Amino acid sequence: MDIIPASPLIDPVSHRLGYLLRRASAAMMADLAHTLSSCGISPVEATVLVVIGANPGCTQSDIARLLGIKRANMVPIIARLGAEGWVERRPMNGRSHALHLTEAGMGVHNQAELRMNEQEERFSGLLQGQDAAALRAALALLVRTPEE
Amino acid sequence: MDIIPASPLIDPVSHRLGYLLRRASAAMMADLAHTLSSCGISPVEATVLVVIGANPGCTQSDIARLLGIKRANMVPIIARLGAEGWVERRPMNGRSHALHLTEAGMGVHNQAELRMNEQEERFSGLLQGQDAAALRAALALLVRTPEE
DNA sequence: TATTGTTATACTCTATAACTATA
DNA sequence: TATAGTTATAGAGTATAACAATA
Numbered sequence: 347m348d349i350i351p352a353s354p355l356i357d358p359v360s361h362r363l364g365y366l367l368r369r370a371s372a373a374m375m376a377d378l379a380h381t382l383s384s385c386g387i388s389p390v391e392a393t394v395l396v397v398i399g400a401n402p403g404c405t406q407s408d409i410a411r412l413l414g415i416k417r418a419n420m421v422p423i424i425a426r427l428g429a430e431g432w433v434e435r436r437p438m439n440g441r442s443h444a445l446h447l448t449e450a451g452m453g454v455h456n457q458a459e460l461r462m463n464e465q466e467e468r469f470s471g472l473l474q475g476q477d478a479a480a481l482r483a484a485l486a487l488l489v490r491t492p493e494e
Numbered sequence: 495m496d497i498i499p500a501s502p503l504i505d506p507v508s509h510r511l512g513y514l515l516r517r518a519s520a521a522m523m524a525d526l527a528h529t530l531s532s533c534g535i536s537p538v539e540a541t542v543l544v545v546i547g548a549n550p551g552c553t554q555s556d557i558a559r560l561l562g563i564k565r566a567n568m569v570p571i572i573a574r575l576g577a578e579g580w581v582e583r584r585p586m587n588g589r590s591h592a593l594h595l596t597e598a599g600m601g602v603h604n605q606a607e608l609r610m611n612e613q614e615e616r617f618s619g620l621l622q623g624q625d626a627a628a629l630r631a632a633l634a635l636l637v638r639t640p641e642e
Numbered sequence: 643t644a645t646t647g648t649t650a651t652a653c654t655c656t657a658t659a660a661c662t663a664t665a
Numbered sequence: 666t667a668t669a670g671t672t673a674t675a676g677a678g679t680a681t682a683a684c685a686a687t688a
């Protein structure tokens with residue numbers, strides 16, 4: 347049950363839900379960053395590409411709300427996706443832009459999605475006897491948090 | 495299943511394990527930070543207090559290995575716990591120090607542990623019909639990641 | 643030689659406040 | 666008045682490299 351079995355210390359925290367969530371999330375995010383690095387894209391950028399791919403014409407504020415990212419922090423993300431030629435910004439009504447994937451953007455999108463699927467399967471394979479669907483359902487319940 | 499039901503967007507990511515882990519971890523950590531703020535302590539500091547409480551005489555390098563924190567990043571954490579008078583550093587062998595909780599440190603430790611237990615129960619209560627023990631077991635499997 | 647503790651530093655992520663221009 | 670996009674900035678958290686003292 348201890349996360350670091352070789353440690354000479356008693357581990358009084360690895361049974362805690364918050365601690366386990368943090369460590370598991372960090373492990374999977376670090377793995378995903380490495381998995382996606384050959385695509386030249388970060389986990390957040392890949393996620394934004396996937397959202398635009400599923401919602402052609404959405405705005406960056408739409409994406410911010412969906413992903414829980416502050417509006418201000420979307421700016422450098424969209425700027426980079428635009429600079430790479432992966433995302434096109436079409437003026438909508440003067441104050442917002444409709445976002446669309448370019449041809450190159452679709453290519454990166456598809457590559458990134460492939461690797462994300464591969465990673466998902468790899469991590470699901472670690473769940474010896476555990477139900478991956480039940481894990482996802484439980485996590486989704488925790489996201490609806492009494493904060494904000 | 496969508497995390498933000500009010501969004502006009504199709505949500506193509508909230509079924510992904512990595513995404514759910516990240517959102518759930520962020521939600522619980524933000525809640526914990528708020529829960530512990532009345533103790534004047536951060537989640538990481540509280541975790542370190544708990545580790546020292548369970549392992550009197552351990553070194554900060556021991557704690558770093560257990561919690562997956564870099565040695566260099568332990569310095570300001572231990573410095574703050576020492577400056578508050580919660581942790582005492584007793585010279586061991588010239589290059590390392592044995593860490594112990596002071597009386598005041600035990601008080602903060604107990605308060606923080608109470609609130610962490612309360613938070614744990616509150617979040618476990620969100621798991622409608624889900625098995626909290628199974629969730630923890632599944633998360634622990636994910637922490638052992640093929641990286642590094 | 644390897645380890646502990648430390649300094650300095652840099653990079654990412656996140657958060658706020660304020661501004662503009664548009665609706 | 667509210668929203669979209671932006672700028673600037675500040676604070677965490679995390680990473681590396683290097684060094685001194687010690688084992």
